[in-house]
Amino acid sequence: MDFDLSEEQSMLKDSLDRLLADAYGFEARKRFMATPEGWSADIWRQMAEMGLMALPFAEADGGIGGGAVETMIVMESLGKALALEPYFATVVLGGGFLRLGGSAAQKADLIPQVADGSLKLAFGHTERHSRFDLAHVNTTATKDGDGWVLSGAKSVVQHGDCADRIFVTARTAGGMTDERGVGIFLVDAGAEGVSRRSYATQDGLRAAELTLDKVRVPAGAVIGDPENGLPLARRVVDQAIAALAAEAVGVMSAMHTLTVDYMKVRKQFGVPIGSFQVLQHGAVDMYVAIEQARSITLYATMMADSDDADERARAMHAAKAEIGRGGRIVGENAIQIHGGVGMTMEYAVGHYFKRMTMIDVAFGNADHHLRELARAGGLFASAA
Known part of the structure; x- marks a missing residue:
């Protein structure tokens, strides 16, 4: 099996490595960490201009049509540079929900904003006693007319402090650890009832404790099947x-x-x-x-x-x-x-x-x- 990179993949790797080598010295990283955001908005803009935010999305949705190999190339380069920007939270996690579960309307609305760097996403799943179990969901989602009302809390939401929208798991039916009855909801970080406590993690990145107090979300905020989103x-x-x-x-x-x-x-x-x-x-x-x-x-x-x-x-x-x-x-x-x-x-x-x-x-x-x-x-x- 041929594991060599294609010409386009090699160009992607070289371009990103050059950007990070020029911008991400150790002292520069410490300066970025000291900003209120904890990362560089300028590097984020340059990454968007390179097409990195659009990389994994289909061309029909406004992306570049890259796959898992392209994501691997980007993530390895970010690891070498010890980058702080919310690429993983926005493009890999948030983008994954849009690519794999988003409706045509959701993709048309949100993917172009992710691709140009204007929309930042996060994924809230961990709860106080959930450990590593994705099915352990105590946050609730109750049907309310055409929409839903969410209540609960999520912990250690990576880059949840700067995210504009946050994907959260919430239970629509069943017991606290049942496989079925878990839905995925896209919550506006500025919605009434949403509160966030921001902090730095031990590796210098940012995270947030997320609290949802009777947060109302429309039917269009549901990603996939609300009864079987796990x-x-x-x-x-x-x-x-x-x-x-x-x-x-x-x-x-x-x-x-x-x-x-x-x-x-x-x-x-x-x-x-x-x-x-x-x-x-x-x-x-x-x-x-x-x-x-x-x-x-x-x-x-x-x-x-x-x-x-x-x-x-x-x-x-x-x-x-x-x-x-x-x-x-x-x-x-x-x-x-x-x-x-x-x-x-x-x-x-x-x-x-x-x-x-x-x-x-x-x-x-x-x-x-x-x-x-x-x-x-x-x-x-x-x-x-």
Whole structure:
């Protein structure tokens, strides 16, 4: 199988890498973090001008017609740069709901706004006791004439503080953990009854605690089937996991590069520490973990658009388990080789490790997905 990028994909990668290399030095990133938004509006505009926001949408909907491979390319580059912009929340998560579940009217209205960078989206799903279970939904949606009334709370909504619209899961029927009876609703962040508490996460990104107090939404705000929206949410999350795996590869690659460069210049006993065999072994362990992560990411990317929900889920369980394991190997070796400086706020490698830990817990950590993969019978289920 040919894993080489096409000419267009290579151009996309090179263009984005150049943009981020010019704009995203470590000191520049700290300046962006210090702004009220926590990211750069100028870089967001340049990303939109490059067509990155339109990338995964069909040409008929005003997009460019890219697929999972193009998303992988973008996310890996964003991971290497440790980018702060809400691309994942808006284009991967929010865009996923529009692409896979949006009506013709919803796509015509919203996709052009996402594509030009004027509309930012987020996905609120985690609740106080839900852990990693998408079906654990206590937020309620009650029918009210042609529309709905939503009440409840969502936690750790990534970039929910800056989102203009937020996709939320809410229960329309059944018990708190039933698979059926969960709908997807698009809530205007400025609607009456919506409140948000913004904060920075440990990796420097932004999130919000979202409270919905009898928020009225019209019938046109429902995405797909309000009685059976969980399969759509699972599909969007599976594609998001593939994208996160690609970002993780970028994060791990950057940590490895920083560590090898440090080994060349840091001296101990009068010689570069890179001459010590035990540290060389650590760097090799990092490289092996990255290549294993890259391999499973390619597989997850190929499976991201699969219509077989079980097969797709097994691929994402495997990817998340391997990414979490590899990220820990790379991060721990990077910090150990750097020593105390690796833990300081003034040095980049520690920030990469923080982002890696947040990727690990997003939509289920490595231990969770390894258990789920075991329950599913492994990566390739037997014919029986």
